[in-house]
Amino acid sequence: MDLSRALRRFVARRPPVFLVTLPGATAERLAVEAELRSRGWPSADGPAGASALVVAGDPGGDQLAWLGETWRCVPQPKAYAVVADAVNGPGALDEVSELLVRAAPEMGPVGAAAPGEPHAGHTGHEGAPDHGADGDQSSHAGHSGHGGHYGHAGHHGGVVAGLPIAERADDRDGLRLDRLYLNLGPALPDWPAGLVIGVALQGDVVQEAEVRSPGTGVAVHRCPFWSAPWLLAAGGETVPCGAADRRRCAAHLDSLGRFLAVAGWPDPAARARRLRDAVLADVAPGEVARSVRRLTRRIRASRTLRRLTAGLGELPAARARDLGITGPALAADGDVHARLCVWLDEIERALGGMNDTRPLATDGAEGPRGRIGGATPPSQALLDVLPVLLRGAEYACARLIVASLDPDLDELVYAGVAHG
Amino acid sequence: MADTAPLWGVVLMPFALVAAAVAAAGLDAAVTAASRRGPAAALRDLPAPLGEALRLLGQQRRRTDVADIVLGRVGIGLVPVAAVLAAAVLPWGFRAVTDPVAGIVWFNAMEALAWAAIWLAGWGPNSALSLIGGYRFLAQGLAYELPHMFALTTAALGAESLRVGDVVAAQQGLWFVVWMPAAFLVYLLSALAMAFWGPFGHPVGRDAAGGAVVEYSGADRLLLLGGRWLLLVVTASFSVPLFLGGGQGPLLPPWAWTLLKTAAVLVLLIGGRRLVPVLRMDRYMEFVWMVLVPLTLLQALFAAVVVLDR
Numbered sequence: 108m109d110l111s112r113a114l115r116r117f118v119a120r121r122p123p124v125f126l127v128t129l130p131g132a133t134a135e136r137l138a139v140e141a142e143l144r145s146r147g148w149p150s151a152d153g154p155a156g157a158s159a160l161v162v163a164g165d166p167g168g169d170q171l172a173w174l175g176e177t178w179r180c181v182p183q184p185k186a187y188a189v190v191a192d193a194v195n196g197p198g199a200l201d202e203v204s205e206l207l208v209r210a211a212p213e214m215g216p217v218g219a220a221a222p223g224e225p226h227a228g229h230t231g232h233e234g235a236p237d238h239g240a241d242g243d244q245s246s247h248a249g250h251s252g253h254g255g256h257y258g259h260a261g262h263h264g265g266v267v268a269g270l271p272i273a274e275r276a277d278d279r280d281g282l283r284l285d286r287l288y289l290n291l292g293p294a295l296p297d298w299p300a301g302l303v304i305g306v307a308l309q310g311d312v313v314q315e316a317e318v319r320s321p322g323t324g325v326a327v328h329r330c331p332f333w334s335a336p337w338l339l340a341a342g343g344e345t346v347p348c349g350a351a352d353r354r355r356c357a358a359h360l361d362s363l364g365r366f367l368a369v370a371g372w373p374d375p376a377a378r379a380r381r382l383r384d385a386v387l388a389d390v391a392p393g394e395v396a397r398s399v400r401r402l403t404r405r406i407r408a409s410r411t412l413r414r415l416t417a418g419l420g421e422l423p424a425a426r427a428r429d430l431g432i433t434g435p436a437l438a439a440d441g442d443v444h445a446r447l448c449v450w451l452d453e454i455e456r457a458l459g460g461m462n463d464t465r466p467l468a469t470d471g472a473e474g475p476r477g478r479i480g481g482a483t484p485p486s487q488a489l490l491d492v493l494p495v496l497l498r499g500a501e502y503a504c505a506r507l508i509v510a511s512l513d514p515d516l517d518e519l520v521y522a523g524v525a526h527g
Numbered sequence: 528m529a530d531t532a533p534l535w536g537v538v539l540m541p542f543a544l545v546a547a548a549v550a551a552a553g554l555d556a557a558v559t560a561a562s563r564r565g566p567a568a569a570l571r572d573l574p575a576p577l578g579e580a581l582r583l584l585g586q587q588r589r590r591t592d593v594a595d596i597v598l599g600r601v602g603i604g605l606v607p608v609a610a611v612l613a614a615a616v617l618p619w620g621f622r623a624v625t626d627p628v629a630g631i632v633w634f635n636a637m638e639a640l641a642w643a644a645i646w647l648a649g650w651g652p653n654s655a656l657s658l659i660g661g662y663r664f665l666a667q668g669l670a671y672e673l674p675h676m677f678a679l680t681t682a683a684l685g686a687e688s689l690r691v692g693d694v695v696a697a698q699q700g701l702w703f704v705v706w707m708p709a710a711f712l713v714y715l716l717s718a719l720a721m722a723f724w725g726p727f728g729h730p731v732g733r734d735a736a737g738g739a740v741v742e743y744s745g746a747d748r749l750l751l752l753g754g755r756w757l758l759l760v761v762t763a764s765f766s767v768p769l770f771l772g773g774g775q776g777p778l779l780p781p782w783a784w785t786l787l788k789t790a791a792v793l794v795l796l797i798g799g800r801r802l803v804p805v806l807r808m809d810r811y812m813e814f815v816w817m818v819l820v821p822l823t824l825l826q827a828l829f830a831a832v833v834v835l836d837r
Contacts, residue, residue, distance in 0.1 A: 114585040117578065147560065147568060152737035155589055155744045158582065182587040182744035289655050296733055311659045369734045371726075371805025377563045411803045415810050502659050503807055506734040 112208075115184055119207035122158035122186070123151040124200075127177065127294045130301030130516040132164030133332035137361075138196035139163050141384050144377075146200065152296050154180035159203045163300075165191035166216060174216040177294045184210045278309045286314065291505075297368040299509065301516040304493065306505070313505050316497035318490050331517035333358040334474035334484075340467040341480045348463035351472075356457035357386040358475035359435075359450040360399075362513040363406075366447060369510040370412065378402050392461040399458055403451040416444040420496045420508035431488040434477025436512055443511040476515055484518035532622040540624050541611050547764075547789070548756040552576035555797045562801065576756075583749040591652040591742050599651015603747050605644035606754030613637035614761045616691050620774040620781030623691060630691035631683050634765060635676065638721050641758060642668045645723065645730055645739050648751055652742035660738025664730035666808040667720055670815045671727075675717035677823035681710040682769045684830045695773030702772040706833065709826040711770040713819055715796065718766065722759035725800035731755075732805055763796055764789040 124143060128136040139161055143150060151157035154177050166174055166189065178187060186206035188199040206214060276286040292303045303319035330338055336351040360383035367376035379402060385395045406412065422432075424440035435453060439445040453475075470480065477485025489512045496512075497505045532540075553573045560572035590596070616623050616630040627633055642665065649661020683689050685707065686697035694703075704711045720727040731738040731752075740751050767773060767788045774781025 111585065114581065118582045118585065121575075121578070122582075144564065147564060147572065152733050153741050155742055156737055156740070156748065158586075180589070182589050184586070287655055296736055308655065311662060367804070371728065371732055371734065372803070373559075373733075374562055374801040381563070409804070411806070415804060415807055501809065503729070503732070503734055 115208050115210055118158055118184070119204040121146065121148050122203065122207055123149040123156060124159045124161050124203070125151040125154050125157035125177075125181065125294075125296075126161050126163060127174065128300035129162065129164030129166060129170060130520045131329055131331070132190075132300065133515075133517055134193040135163035135190045135196070136300065137332075137384065137387065138193040139190055139199070140380065142196045142200055144381070144384075148200070150296070154178070154294070155182065157181050158184065158207060159186040159188065161187075161199060161203065162189045162216075165189065171216050173293065178215040187215050276307075276309070276314070278312070278314075284309045290319065297365045297510070299365075299514055299516055301520070302490075302509075302514065304497070304509070306497070308502070311502040313497050313500050313502065316494045316505070318493055329521065331484075331515060331521050333361070333515055334476065334479055334518060336467060337472040337474045337479040340469050340472060343469070346467045348465050348467050349461045351467050352457040352460035352463065353386055353389075355475050356399075356454050356461070357383045359454045359457070360386065362475075362510075363447075363450055363454070365513060366507070366510040367406070369506050370415065372412070375402060375406060392458055396458050399454060403455055407448065407451055412447075413444050416447065416507060416511075417442055419443040419500070419504050420446075420511060422446075422492065422496065427492070430492050431481075431483070432477065432485075432492060433481075433488070434473055434475070434485055436489060436492075437477070443507050446511040476513075476518070484521075486514040486516065486518045489514040490519075531626055532619070532624050536619075536622065537624050540614060543619075544611060544614050544757055544760060547760045548753065549576055551760055551793050551797065552756050554794070555800075558797060558801070580749055580753065583745055586745040586748075588745040588747055589742060591654055594653045594742075595651050598647045600747070602644045602647025602649070602651060603743070603750045603754075605640055605647070606751055607757050608754075609637050609640035609644060610754055610757035610761045612640075613758075613765070617761065617764055618691060618695060618768050618773055619785050621692070621695065626690060626692045629689045631679055631689045631694070631769075634691075635679060638758075638762065639668075639672075641721055641723075644754075648743075649730070649739035654742050656735045656737075656741045657739055659735050660730045660732070660741065663732070663735075663738060663808065664723060666812075667723065667727060667730060670808050670812045671717040671720035674713045674815060674819040674823045675721075677820070677827055678710040678714040678717065679769070681707050681823065681827045681830045684827060684834060687834060691768050695768045695775070698772040699775060702770065702775075704770040707770060707826055707830060709822050710830075711766065713823050713826075714766055714769065715763075715792070716819075718759070718762035719796060719800075721762050722755055724755060724759050725796065726803045726806050729805050729807060759796070760789075760793065763792045766792055 124139075126136065126139055126143070140150075154160065158181070160174075160178050160181050162174060178185075184207055186203040188203050188206070190196050190199045274286055275283050278284045287308045288305065289308065290303050290305050292298050293301050305317045305319050306313045307315040333354065336346045336354050340346045340351070360379045364376045364379035364383060367373075367379060378398075382395055382399050382402065386399075420443045421441065422436060422439070424437055427437045427440070435449040436446055439449040472479050474485065476489065479485070493509065493512065493514075496508050500508060553576050556572045556575040557569040560575075561569035613634050615625050616627065616634050618626070623630075645664040646661040649657045649659075649664070651657070682694055682703055685703050686694040688694065688697075697703075719725050723730045729738070731740050735741065740748055743751060764785075767785055771788045771792075772784075774785045776784035776787075779787070
């Protein structure tokens with residue numbers, strides 16, 4: 108008994124944390140990530156590898172259902188903490204430590220689906236959003252399975268233990284192969300917060316993709332973190348150009364970190380995130396400029412990375428313009444690697460403008476994801492193009508394509524744009 | 528020259544292997560910490576793998592719905608078992624636990640068990656991401672195994688024997704790495720691929736939330752991820768008798784030379800891991816068939832001509 112207590116105490120010193128971010132909670136995510144780094148706590152790939160589930164944002168409504176699923180996938184002993192406000196980051200992690208020592212697993216997301224439901228314990232992160240991020244699927248709650256929730260799947264081959272059997276369809280070579288429906292997100296590591304994409308998979312090839320309601324039923328009335336300077340300027344406030352450039356630089360470093368993590372290059376990914384936090388912390392540009400340039404040079408020089416990402420997710424400028432895409436994805440005029448290079452260019456350019464104190468122009472402003480102030484936020488156009496780009500891509504390539512566009516759902520929940 | 532080790536060596540070998548794996552994992556953790564949080568964090572993270580092992584031992588094992596528990600556990604168990612069995616022909620100094628006539632073939636066969644192991648482990652939990660991880664390793668096997676076997680063949684050709692002891696003995700005076708550099712480099716690449724580690728870690732990649740290990744926790748996860756470090760240590764150490772002269776060297780005793788050379792190879796691999804992102808097999812395959820296979824064939828041809836000419 109004392110031994111297990113000692114073990115719990117030991118684990119509580121640096122538990123691996125699975126961090127789930129809700130849309131609109133970028134500031135909270137950044138606070139938790141910085142705190143995790145300074146404590147040296149590892150970040151888990153999924154719920155099964157974690158000892159603690161930490162949620163950035165204040166969960167409500169349907170979010171509690173899939174958070175409950177994710178929570179059930181975390182093995183005992185485990186702890187749960189919510190960071191509803193960025194300043195509470197350190198406190199929440201202290202709480203995680205205490206919970207692990209006390210072994211209080213009942214402290215999970217309140218409002219989680221009742222135990223004994225068909226897919227309790229079923230595959231966590233991709234099974235979790237079965238309950239649908241959108242409200243109109245509540246009729247399916249309790250009837251588990253990917254197929255039932257996927258728009259095009261009316262008739263699957265049967266059900267085993269509450270899970271649908273894969274049905275069959277022709278693959279890209281005309282072979283009849285098993286086809287599986289599942290949702291990617293919202294609790295995947297290094298995935299845009301709140302995004303859910305329903306995919307039909309054959310093997311690991313995406314046959315069809317459909318962006319599911321990124322709005323989560325919970326309206327967020329906070330200014331989206333990454334495009335805040337431009338939105339504030341458009342609202343009539345005076346924002347210095349330097350502050351906007353600082354935010355743009357950090358936004359792209361954030362996207363870069365996520366992209367590199369997905370590409371399986373953890374070392375520069377961690378560096379990008381550290382530099383992002385330094386840029387946000389108002390460090391003098393001269394102090395970070397050299398490290399940032401060293402990082403961008405290293406990424407640009409990697410021929411392996413270029414070879415691995417070239418030719419994926421081709422999006423010519425003409426087509427992007429037709430779809431209403433602005434910003435880096437339009438400027439890149441090409442594949443995943445071209446979009447990566449545009450980020451690197453913009454990061455370097457923004458480094459030079461951080462001391463600019465002139466006020467930001469109020470119209471025609473380009474935020475990190477594109478034109479601010481249009482009828483729809485720039486990330487909406489990025490989401491609209493995803494199904495086309497993902498069709499025919501392998502799972503790993505699909506992740507790279509999503510990461511290279513990096514839609515920011517904060518913009519959507521703020522604007523209150525309904526989708527799906 | 529090559530004797531088999533006394534009986535206590537059989538008992539000691541798995542423990543020595545685990546100790547080496549813990550040391551290698553500790554070094555990797557320290558290097559990672561140093562690059563992320565500065566050199567001060569490196570020392571603090573050196574024992575992190577031991578802590579992680581303790582954490583996993585005290586953790587609940589997860590079970591997924593309609594899982595194929597037996598196959599999954601067979602797969603998980605095979606990873607460390609394959610590593611230990613492969614290590615049986617690994618000479619420490621000049622002595623291995625056993626030195627059969629076809630030692631190199633035995634080693635290769637044990638490594639090939641990893642194919643089955645990872646695929647079964649990925650299949651077991653009845654989860655899409657886990658299955659994707661398992662399939663990724665099969666594709667990886669198709670990519671690395673052929674050049675890997677040519678590299679092994681080249682070393683055997685140089686010694687005109689498949690016995691590991693003979694291969695070491697044949698390198699008296701001149702290590703194989705000197706006149707088989709291509710085979711040595713290809714061997715190191717495939718050592719990484721076999722242990723699905725570093726640039727070849729796609730089967731357990733973060734993009735698939737952990738791939739083949741995504742659903743495992745507790746002891747299952749420990750066996751799979753710990754077994755992976757055992758595999759890495761074994762395959763890396765096998766390059767020493769194959770290409771680096773085994774226990775040969777001046778002044779120091781043979782076991783010390785083995786240890787030094789093994790450590791050097793592991794440091795090279797752990798340090799080099801940071802330079803490249805994870806390789807996707809759909810792109811790597813082309814490089815393998817267009818570059819590595821012809822290269823290893825030429826290397827084998829060169830070795831054959833040298834041997835005929837001797």
